[in-house]
């Protein structure tokens with residue numbers, strides 16, 4: 001679906017299931033046959049997970065367009081694979097992905113909401129993933145950035161207390177806490193500092209939530 005997806009892959013060769021090695025997964029979005037194409041952020045190596053029996057990783061599908069189509073390349077241990085297998089992509093209205101460029105670093109940044117996709121009144125986990133790219137073909141998880149969040153009730157402009165800025169957990173993921181103190185529509189601004197440079201614009205990119 002549009003947004004962040006946990007992905008698990010099973011590999012068989014001549015009917016024998018693989019439980020070692022590594023799977024590489026690459027997805028490409030084609031805007032029409034022979035038209036422009038780009039890839040998406042995916043986990044670099046899908047390693048075998050014993051508890052689920054799957055080669056596990058993720059993909060962030062950054063666009064949804066019914067006029068475009070998606071294809072995936074799968075590679076097992078550089079031994080064999082499947083090229084350009086077309087797959088359908090569904091829309092998820094709860095997914096939120098913020099994309100912006102920075103002319104100083106000459107990079108595009110992608111901030112993906114992992115949770116909570118549908119927050120409630122009060123304290124909620126705010127888990128996001130941060131990537132950079134320079135040409136929408138190769139993406140890197142960005143480690144050790146500093147994030148500063150600011151919730152704002154849109155109707156009045158008021159903020160809230162008891163928020164916790166997202167801190168780095170590893171693998172491009174940051175986790176914090178956001179406090180929605182009353183029902184209504186809220187923005188959550190997220191300014192991001194990386195390697196001593198504020199990479200977000202002013203005002204910072206923002207997620208939007210409706211709290212019931």
Ligand SMILES: [Cu+2]
Pocket residue numbers: 029031038063068
């Ligand atoms: Cu696209």
